[in-house]
Amino acid sequence: MKVNVLFFGATADLVGSRAFETSLPETSVAADVISLLRAKYPNLRDRKLLVAVNEQYVGENTRLSNGDQLAVFTPVSGG
Amino acid sequence: MDFFELTTDPIDITSVSRRVVPLECGATVTLDGYVRKFTKDRETLHLVYEAYEPMALKEGQKLIEQAKKDFEISHVAIVHRLGKLEIGETSIVISVAAPHRKAAFAACEWLIRELKRTVPIWKKEVFADGEVWVEGDAADIKTA
Numbered sequence: 001m002k003v004n005v006l007f008f009g010a011t012a013d014l015v016g017s018r019a020f021e022t023s024l025p026e027t028s029v030a031a032d033v034i035s036l037l038r039a040k041y042p043n044l045r046d047r048k049l050l051v052a053v054n055e056q057y058v059g060e061n062t063r064l065s066n067g068d069q070l071a072v073f074t075p076v077s078g079g
Numbered sequence: 080m081d082f083f084e085l086t087t088d089p090i091d092i093t094s095v096s097r098r099v100v101p102l103e104c105g106a107t108v109t110l111d112g113y114v115r116k117f118t119k120d121r122e123t124l125h126l127v128y129e130a131y132e133p134m135a136l137k138e139g140q141k142l143i144e145q146a147k148k149d150f151e152i153s154h155v156a157i158v159h160r161l162g163k164l165e166i167g168e169t170s171i172v173i174s175v176a177a178p179h180r181k182a183a184f185a186a187c188e189w190l191i192r193e194l195k196r197t198v199p200i201w202k203k204e205v206f207a208d209g210e211v212w213v214e215g216d217a218a219d220i221k222t223a
Contacts, residue, residue, distance in 0.1 A: 006131065008129055008130075008131050008199065008201060009129050009201030009203065009212045010201065010212035010214070013212065048214070048217065050217060050220060052131070052134055052199070053223075055131075055133050055134040055137055056134075056137075056223045057197075057220050057221065057222045057223065058222050058223050059222040059223070062222070062223065071131055071134065071199070073131070073199060073201070074201070074212065074214050075214050075215040075216060075217030076195070076196070076197065076198060076199050076200055076201060076215050076217065077195070077200070077201050077202045077212070077213035077214060077215045078128065078130070078135075078159060078171070078194060078195060078198050078199075078200025078201065078202065079112055079159075079170070079171055079191055079194055079195040079200075079202075
């Protein structure tokens with residue numbers, strides 16, 4: 001399956017991109033994407049990362065579906 | 080009548096608070112959050128706010144709905160500014176209208192605390208000698 005991954009703020013700077021599409025095995029969960037990202041971008045390894053799927057916060061064991069839009073970001077700091 | 084908005088324009092505080100004044104209300108508590116020049120001894124030049132806009136709008140609406148369940152309040156208005164903000168410019172306005180002031184104060188404090196924890200907006204502080212994306216604490220975020 002294919003999912004789209006979005007980055008914001010610190011993660012966009014650390015990854016050097018704001019979005020990309022990636023292919024994943026059919027049974028992938030949110031944590032698999034985090035693992036892939038930490039492997040590909042070592043500067044994400046010591047960062048706390050949150051994941052949203054289709055604009056909702058999800059836990060790390062949430063199953064992904066083809067076409068999902070993920071967002072991976074550091075703890076928010078608005079206000 | 081409730082609203083959560085994002086804008087890159089300067090925020091007019093009075094117009095935000097006056098958009099939520101129903102007849103049964105006797106008090107509106109308005110938080111005006113603005114850009115601080117000094118954080119401890121470090122001098123900020125300006126801030127940059129960025130949002131995951133569609134999700135921020137959803138999370139903001141959820142906060143308003145929850146506040147209206149948990150507090151005896153009538154209406155909530157929240158406007159958060161995005162983009163580059165200079166020292167002293169308003170980054171957020173939260174206005175809570177209620178029949179009585181006590182619930183409005185409590186709800187306003189709860190709303191800003193929760194917004195800083197859950198609404199996907201990030202702040203970059205730009206200093207004379209560098210810049211940093213501020214990281215919140217993100218404790219106990221509810222996940223699907």
